Amino acid sequence: MANQKTIILFTALFILISFSFLAFWEKKQSIINNGWFLYFDDIQTSSADFTVENYTDKENFEWELYLDDKFIKRETLQVLKNNSKNVIIDEQSELKSIKIKVFHSKELKEIYKNFE
Amino acid sequence: MFSVKLLLFFFSLFFLLFLPGYLLILAFFRNKIREIFTPLEIFILSPAVGLVIFDFIVILGGESGFALDLKFILGSISLFSLICLGIYKKSSSSQKAPSNPSPNRSFIFSKTQTVLIILILLLTIFIKTVYLKDSALPTSTDLGHHMYWSKMISLTGELPQYRENEIISEGENYQIENNSIDDFIIGEHLIFSGVNILTGLDFISYFPMLILFLLNIFSLLTIFILAFRVFEIIYSAKNKLLNPANLSIFTLFISGPLYANTSPQAKFVSGGVIGNSIGNLLIPVSLYFFLRAVKEKNSWLFILGLFSSAGIFYSHHLSGLIFIFIVIFILICFVLRALIETALLKFRDKTDSIFSISKIFRDLSKLFFTPQTAVFFILLAIFVFFIHMPGYIESNAKETALGAPSKSTRAGLNFEQFKYAVGEIRLILGIIGGLFLIGYHFFIKKSKDYIDSLAVFTLIGWAISVSLLTLKPQWFYINVPSDRVSHYANFPFLILASVGLFFILRLILKLNSRQILTTRVLIILFSLSFLTLSFQGFYDNNQSLSDNEKNQRALQTYHLSDFLADRLISAENSTSTNILKDHNYISADAWMKLFFMQDPNFPLSRGYFKRYEDPTKPREMCTLWMISEPASERAARCFEGTGVEYIVVDTTVDGPQFVNNPDFDKIYESSSLSIFAKSKK
Numbered sequence: 002m003a004n005q006k007t008i009i010l011f012t013a014l015f016i017l018i019s020f021s022f023l024a025f026w027e028k029k030q031s032i033i034n035n036g037w038f039l040y041f042d043d044i045q046t047s048s049a050d051f052t053v054e055n056y057t058d059k060e061n062f063e064w065e066l067y068l069d070d071k072f073i074k075r076e077t078l079q080v081l082k083n084n085s086k087n088v089i090i091d092e093q094s095e096l097k098s099i100k101i102k103v104f105h106s107k108e109l110k111e112i113y114k115n116f117e
Numbered sequence: 118m119f120s121v122k123l124l125l126f127f128f129s130l131f132f133l134l135f136l137p138g139y140l141l142i143l144a145f146f147r148n149k150i151r152e153i154f155t156p157l158e159i160f161i162l163s164p165a166v167g168l169v170i171f172d173f174i175v176i177l178g179g180e181s182g183f184a185l186d187l188k189f190i191l192g193s194i195s196l197f198s199l200i201c202l203g204i205y206k207k208s209s210s211s212q213k214a215p216s217n218p219s220p221n222r223s224f225i226f227s228k229t230q231t232v233l234i235i236l237i238l239l240l241t242i243f244i245k246t247v248y249l250k251d252s253a254l255p256t257s258t259d260l261g262h263h264m265y266w267s268k269m270i271s272l273t274g275e276l277p278q279y280r281e282n283e284i285i286s287e288g289e290n291y292q293i294e295n296n297s298i299d300d301f302i303i304g305e306h307l308i309f310s311g312v313n314i315l316t317g318l319d320f321i322s323y324f325p326m327l328i329l330f331l332l333n334i335f336s337l338l339t340i341f342i343l344a345f346r347v348f349e350i351i352y353s354a355k356n357k358l359l360n361p362a363n364l365s366i367f368t369l370f371i372s373g374p375l376y377a378n379t380s381p382q383a384k385f386v387s388g389g390v391i392g393n394s395i396g397n398l399l400i401p402v403s404l405y406f407f408l409r410a411v412k413e414k415n416s417w418l419f420i421l422g423l424f425s426s427a428g429i430f431y432s433h434h435l436s437g438l439i440f441i442f443i444v445i446f447i448l449i450c451f452v453l454r455a456l457i458e459t460a461l462l463k464f465r466d467k468t469d470s471i472f473s474i475s476k477i478f479r480d481l482s483k484l485f486f487t488p489q490t491a492v493f494f495i496l497l498a499i500f501v502f503f504i505h506m507p508g509y510i511e512s513n514a515k516e517t518a519l520g521a522p523s524k525s526t527r528a529g530l531n532f533e534q535f536k537y538a539v540g541e542i543r544l545i546l547g548i549i550g551g552l553f554l555i556g557y558h559f560f561i562k563k564s565k566d567y568i569d570s571l572a573v574f575t576l577i578g579w580a581i582s583v584s585l586l587t588l589k590p591q592w593f594y595i596n597v598p599s600d601r602v603s604h605y606a607n608f609p610f611l612i613l614a615s616v617g618l619f620f621i622l623r624l625i626l627k628l629n630s631r632q633i634l635t636t637r638v639l640i641i642l643f644s645l646s647f648l649t650l651s652f653q654g655f656y657d658n659n660q661s662l663s664d665n666e667k668n669q670r671a672l673q674t675y676h677l678s679d680f681l682a683d684r685l686i687s688a689e690n691s692t693s694t695n696i697l698k699d700h701n702y703i704s705a706d707a708w709m710k711l712f713f714m715q716d717p718n719f720p721l722s723r724g725y726f727k728r729y730e731d732p733t734k735p736r737e738m739c740t741l742w743m744i745s746e747p748a749s750e751r752a753a754r755c756f757e758g759t760g761v762e763y764i765v766v767d768t769t770v771d772g773p774q775f776v777n778n779p780d781f782d783k784i785y786e787s788s789s790l791s792i793f794a795k796s797k798k
Contacts, residue, residue, distance in 0.1 A: 019243075020331075031322075038785070040785040043684075044792075114796070115780075
């Protein structure tokens with residue numbers, strides 16, 4: 002029976018090591034390690050405030066504002082890796098649409114709201 | 118590496134599975150425990166028994182109106198464990214331990230065999246761990262569906278009502294209707310809720326997969342001890358080569374490192390196939406208890422067999438159905454064997470048969486007609502009829518599982534497909550092993566007892582039943598996906614394959630002893646068959662490796678879901694809007710529902726395209742139209758009827774049909790996903 006207890010002991014040990022490793026690995030996999038996100042802060046109103054979340058090594062972004070499809074302004078934005086930055090846009094009335102374009106390296110993302 | 122939550126997770130496995138299982142076995146057998154089981158068997162059987170105990174306790178608590186929370190789980194499991202411990206202590210102090218406490222003398226391993234078993238287990242767990250590391254972050258569709266219900270139990274503290282919203286068409290208009298679901302069974306979800314309640318671990322973490330992994334490891338270990346107990350009846354431990362220890366170790370080798378990852382093993386773990394995984398544990402556990410109960414005429418073992426079988430029916434209806442067929446086929450094979458024996462006796466002019474009906478009935482009465490068996494049947498009947506009947510008995514799931522096959526995928530596999538499902542070499546060796554076993558049983562071994570036949574035909578009946586159910590389901594009037602049934606064939610065939618390989622080895626040795634083959638040729642021949650088996654097993658493992666990229670895509674889905682839930686779900690946990698997402702191109706989309714906890718069909722989902730073209734099962738088309746052609750008139754009617762205001766799609770694939778549509782805003786964009794919203798004009 003001593004041999005059987007050895008088998009039990011080793012099986013339990015293998016399971017503990019394997020499970021601990023997989024748990025550790027899952028934590029490692031749960032981290033977003035690339036890409037960036039762009040979204041409106043308030044999705045239910047006409048607010049154009051937006052946020053950029055950055056998970057890339059490059060920190061410099063540029064963004065453009067379009068009102069009723071007309072270019073209004075272009076600004077730069079620095080977002081550190083694993084951080085997010087919120088941009089406040091002044092409220093405008095009687096608009097047909099708002100569009101935000103964000104440039105990062107060679108990538109472009111855009112979000113917009115139509116009111117008419 | 119060891120966080121507090123991880124330590125709590127290990128504690129929860131011990132507390133919910135091992136402890137109650139161990140103490141129930143202890144209470145059942147009291148001071149005879151060492152006579153009946155070896156320590157290894159108790160270790161292997163405890164979590165399976167514990168799983169069934171936990172399910173029944175939680176169902177009982179839930180139906181009795183208790184809140185299924187931390188207090189209930191800690192209290193009920195502790196109380197159950199203390200009662201079992203009390204029974205054990207009381208009887209062990211009042212009765213003397215048997216003078217010879219270890220009649221399990223045959224269930225021993227030499228030092229070499231022990232090292233071999235440990236190495237096989239190390240290799241098995243290592244290969245599976247390497248495979249599963251890319252699935253540690255849960256993404257699979259099945260697991261996502263199941264975890265919704267487990268989370269629902271944890272959140273509400275109640276047993277769930279299995280219902281979901283469905284899109285119903287009324288003429289040209291559409292609306293949402295809440296209907297019952299037939300596919301889910303409570304036993305699949307409770308253990309995950311239990312671990313979550315005890316540990317506070319998030320459902321989107323490692324723990325659901327690790328529970329399935331544990332079930333998988335213990336189903337292999339159960340096959341190992343079942344193989345030992347079967348071969349113990351058939352072969353003598355004194356036999357140098359064909360002995361129970363060698364055969365069971367070889368079974369462990371074939372079921373462990375070889376084919377470690379293919380279905381129904383690690384692939385089912387990473388795929389979140391909960392029901393089959395529980396079935397693959399409880400079916401061999403039940404067969405183990407029943408075989409030993411009949412062999413040892415022990416009604417407590419018989420009760421444990423019935424208890425484990427009940428656990429199957431409260432966990433997975435397909436496994437329950439397969440188990441019924443397995444038992445029927447074992448009995449048919451056994452009766453056929455008895456009839457052949459009776460017919461042969463007439464020619465041999467013998468007076469006494471080992472298949473004496475009166476003896477068999479006398480033995481069975483020792484199992485059925487005891488006070489404890491009667492009490493068990495009464496308690497089970499009360500539980501089934503007055504406390505909680507499995508949902509599929511009341512609903513129409515049984516009608517969908519029984520009947521003529523409704524689809525080509527349910528009409529049975531051809532032999533070629535079956536060969537790949539079981540594993541080519543394993544199937545061939547299994548057939549050789551089965552034929553050898555029958556031949557050995559009929560012509561070589563002189564049986565002194567019908568138990569010998571029962572052991573042989575447990576394996577044969579098990580293999581035949583699942584083979585026929587896979588190849589010819591129409592013969593048995595069953596209507597379930599044939600490839601899913603085929604995975605149940607793996608276990609009996611791998612036990613038989615170990616017999617097959619040993620038969621070949623024995624044959625080669627005989628040829629060598631008669632100097633027909635030289636030792637060198639003998640070694641080459643055996644090495645070749647062993648290497649072929651190993652190569653195919655490891656090749657199949659390799660085919661199952663998955664890639665790591667899907668995890669980053671899944672994290673995008675989780676980020677998006679978190680964003681949307683944060684903005685839509687009120688403090689009262691409700692929302693008046695509906696969401697639609699795509700299942701074809703979005704990774705881990707089935708997990709989105711766990712962020713909202715509104716309904717299993719929230720968000721609504723555009724399913725696989727082929728489903729919309731299935732002539733055997735016409736289904737609603739709204740989910741297809743609202744993403745594929747959102748500007749169409751029929752899609753507009755769908756949007757109106759379903760209340761869908763947000764659509765989640767892959768930007769590249771499905772973004773274009775929304776981008777130039779003024780009726781939709783784009784409110785969110787990540788590397789691959791976008792959320793479009795109906796414009797608020």
